[in-house]
Amino acid sequence: MTAPTAVLIGPPAAGKSRIGKRVARILGVPFTDTDSQIVAAHGKIADIFAEHGEPHFRALEREAVRAALAGPGVVSLGGGAVLDLDTQADLRKLPVVLLTASADAVRKRIRGGKRPLLASGGIDAWERLVAERTPIYEALATRVWDTSSRPVDQLAAEIADWLASRAGSDGSGRGASE
Ligand SMILES: Nc1ncnc2c1ncn2[C@@H]1O[C@H](COP(=O)(O)OP(=O)(O)O)[C@@H](O)[C@H]1O
Numbered sequence: 001m002t003a004p005t006a007v008l009i010g011p012p013a014a015g016k017s018r019i020g021k022r023v024a025r026i027l028g029v030p031f032t033d034t035d036s037q038i039v040a041a042h043g044k045i046a047d048i049f050a051e052h053g054e055p056h057f058r059a060l061e062r063e064a065v066r067a068a069l070a071g072p073g074v075v076s077l078g079g080g081a082v083l084d085l086d087t088q089a090d091l092r093k094l095p096v097v098l099l100t101a102s103a104d105a106v107r108k109r110i111r112g113g114k115r116p117l118l119a120s121g122g123i124d125a126w127e128r129l130v131a132e133r134t135p136i137y138e139a140l141a142t143r144v145w146d147t148s149s150r151p152v153d154q155l156a157a158e159i160a161d162w163l164a165s166r167a168g169s170d171g172s173g174r175g176a177s178e
């Protein structure tokens with residue numbers, strides 16, 4: 001059965017989409033970003049929230065996550081995907097990389113308005129989301145990288161090295177000691 005090489009989770013603007021893509025390229029495996037899948041099938045995330053509400057977005061997201069986790073390669077999730085209990089159960093069987101970032105680092109990264117949950121509240125809203133979700137992120141993480149003050153290339157190389165070094169260690173990729 002095909003299983004993802006790794007799944008990237010973490011708060012909005014931690015770098016999941018950008019770093020995940022780079023890790024996949026280094027390893028020569030496919031890359032799937034669940035938000036991109038949703039946008040391709042259903043249109044812009046901000047429009048989905050505005051027209052149908054967050055619960056509808058979460059249902060579309062769960063389906064995109066389920067499909068992505070059934071395939072190979074590196075999978076980057078949206079920041080709120082881990083709120084879904086079925087997704088939490090799925091992630092317990094996989095190598096999960098948690099990307100974190102400080103509020104100072106993220107403040108510069110969240111301009112542009114494509115994240116509806118941050119559209120009015122900015123960095124304060126981000127900090128509230130992170131406080132609520134941190135227990136879930138930490139419970140699911142196999143390993144954590146902080147992206148606040150290191151370049152994408154360096155972080156991606158380290159994550160790819162780590163994944164390559166554990167490949168085939170016990171067949172699950174999840175590892176015994178973490
Ligand atoms: N390590 C990093 N250093 C500086 N900027 C970064 C870093 N990682 C990501 N970014 C930038 O932050 C923004 C959000 O990155 P993105 O990959 O979309 O995050 P996420 O998918 O976690 O929301 C992008 O503009 C990206 O280029």
Ligand SMILES: O=C(O)C1=C[C@@H](OP(=O)(O)O)[C@@H](O)[C@H](O)C1
Nearest residue numbers: 011012013035078079080115116
């Ligand atoms: O944290 C969240 O609830 C969300 C994060 C976004 O993805 P990124 O984490 O890739 O920004 C996107 O899925 C949507 O705007 C909701």
Ligand SMILES: [Mg+2]
Nearest residue numbers: 016017035078
């Ligand atoms: Mg993303």
